[in-house]
Every structure is written in structure tokens, then in C-alpha cells.
Amino acid sequence: MSTIEVANGRLRPRMKTLAACLCLLATPAAAAWLGTRFSYERDTPHTEIYRGVYYRSYREPFGRVHLVEVDLTQPGVELYMTPLDREAVAAGYQYRLDYVRNAARANGLAVAINGTFFSADTYLVPMVGDFARSVDSIIANYRLNHLHPLDYLLWFDERLTPYVETARPAPAEALRNAKWAVGGQTIVVRDRERWPRHEDPPNRQTRLGVDPERKRLWLAVVESATNREAAEVLMRAGARYVMVLDGGDSSCLYLGGRARGVAGGLQIGGQRAVATMIGIQADPILDPL
Numbered sequence: 088m089s090t091i092e093v094a095n096g097r098l099r100p101r102m103k104t105l106a107a108c109l110c111l112l113a114t115p116a117a118a119a120w121l122g123t124r125f126s127y128e129r130d131t132p133h134t135e136i137y138r139g140v141y142y143r144s145y146r147e148p149f150g151r152v153h154l155v156e157v158d159l160t161q162p163g164v165e166l167y168m169t170p171l172d173r174e175a176v177a178a179g180y181q182y183r184l185d186y187v188r189n190a191a192r193a194n195g196l197a198v199a200i201n202g203t204f205f206s207a208d209t210y211l212v213p214m215v216g217d218f219a220r221s222v223d224s225i226i227a228n229y230r231l232n233h234l235h236p237l238d239y240l241l242w243f244d245e246r247l248t249p250y251v252e253t254a255r256p257a258p259a260e261a262l263r264n265a266k267w268a269v270g271g272q273t274i275v276v277r278d279r280e281r282w283p284r285h286e287d288p289p290n291r292q293t294r295l296g297v298d299p300e301r302k303r304l305w306l307a308v309v310e311s312a313t314n315r316e317a318a319e320v321l322m323r324a325g326a327r328y329v330m331v332l333d334g335g336d337s338s339c340l341y342l343g344g345r346a347r348g349v350a351g352g353l354q355i356g357g358q359r360a361v362a363t364m365i366g367i368q369a370d371p372i373l374d375p376l
Contacts, residue, residue: 129144130146131145137367139161140161140197140367142198143156152320153308155307155367163369163370167199170227175218175219178218184213184216187199187200187361190366195368196368201365202332203269203271203332203333203362206219223271225269226242227267231262234262238272239253239255239257241330242265244264249302274331275329289312291336291356293308293332293334294318294331300327307320308338314331339361340354
């Protein structure tokens, strides 16, 4: 046997091992990449997945819609918003980056979506634990992160009654009475909407919607839509006010593991660590013995 044949004989097993290692590394990476761009292609009718929490998934011409409706009058329903992180505040920031699914599992949430736009101290790639600041105002359990003067404010009192402040900055009385709140610099009001002549190109969108009179809250993630298309999804569902949250690769919707009638877990996105999230706590629906 020649020297070349011996070398080839040694090389082939090594190449097979290297190829196997590359496949093991590439498969999760490919799955993560796909997860940031696609959602499960499964229609779900309007289904009560937790007490007072309803989920629906369907396809529009512009992309798949994941829509959650919350009855804020239902006993056991409570809001969750990311609290300030003590170490981040000490370092001059507000939060630490984390995946929505991690925070949702840690807090036993029925539903969770990504929150506001943010900036982080990331060097190249956002990593879990990086310090971050929210661009917009957030009140979590009566504690305000900061007041952005250009934010409209969607807030909830201790009885989860929703209010929308269309004056900017938000009045001091609202800040005092809000147990939960999220700010945004774009809000759409039903019957008074004004759309720009030139829309941004379609992208993944995350939205909040409320109907204060009926005490209803909607959380939605749309796979690929313009700002107008995303707002119309919630207004058709019944929302009177629609607030814009962070979108693109940040967009994410997670359902708790005890959801009834649907598979829990990530429904769309979730591969990018974010600074804040908005969630719902609710009682599971237990089947009779």
C-alpha cells in the first residue's frame, strides 16, 4: 500500500467525523435561523387556551397572524411586564437581554410577547445577560423605568382597567395610578387613523390593542405585514387603540405549556434575546376528572 493510500485511509474517517460535527452544529443554527423568519403553518380557530385567554392563528394574504384576546374581567388574569434589573440599574442601564421563552417559563405565563424597542451594550451579537435600555416607557408593578416625552401611554390600574393617554408626555396622574404601562411613539385610533403615503416595507410586526369599554386586550404577532395591515388585524378583532411594539427579528409569541387545545411553546420568532416582554398570567383550564 502506497503512502498516499495510507493517508487517504486515515483521512476518510476524520473527514466523516468532521462532517458529522458540522452537521450537529449547523442543524440548531439552521433551526434558529428559520425560527426567526417563519411560524407554524397551522390554522387554529378562536380557542380558550387559559381562563379568559383566547388564541387564534390564521393566514392572511400578507402572512400568518397569531392573535391572543384577553378578557381582563376574568378572575385570575393578571399582567406581567419585565421589571427593572438591579444590577443593570447599578451599571446605568435598566434590563438584561433574555429570550421571551425563558422569562415566560420562569414566571409561569400563559402568553408572552416581546416588548418595546431597546438598545443594548452588545459588542457584536446580542447575548443573554447583556445590559440594555428600553427606548420607551414601561411601568412594571407601579415602578417606572423612565418617561419618554414623545410616548403615548397604554396603562392599567390595579383592577386591570385599560386607559390610553394621547397627550404627550403622559400626565403625572396617569403615572401615579398605573400599575402596568407601556409606551410607544405610534398609536392608531379606530375611526381616526391616518396612514402615511409611503408605507415601510412588509416585516414581522408585534402589536398591542385594547378596548377600554369592554376591558379587552389583544396581543398580536403578524408574520409579514405593513404597519397598516398589522393595525387592521387588531381593529377587525375589536381593538379601539393599537400600539406599535418592537418588530422584525425581535417579534415573538409564546404560549404556556398548560395551554388547552393548542401546542404550547414558541408560535413564531423567539430566537433573538430582547430587553423587555409583556405577558399574561391566567388559570389553566382543567378537564373534569
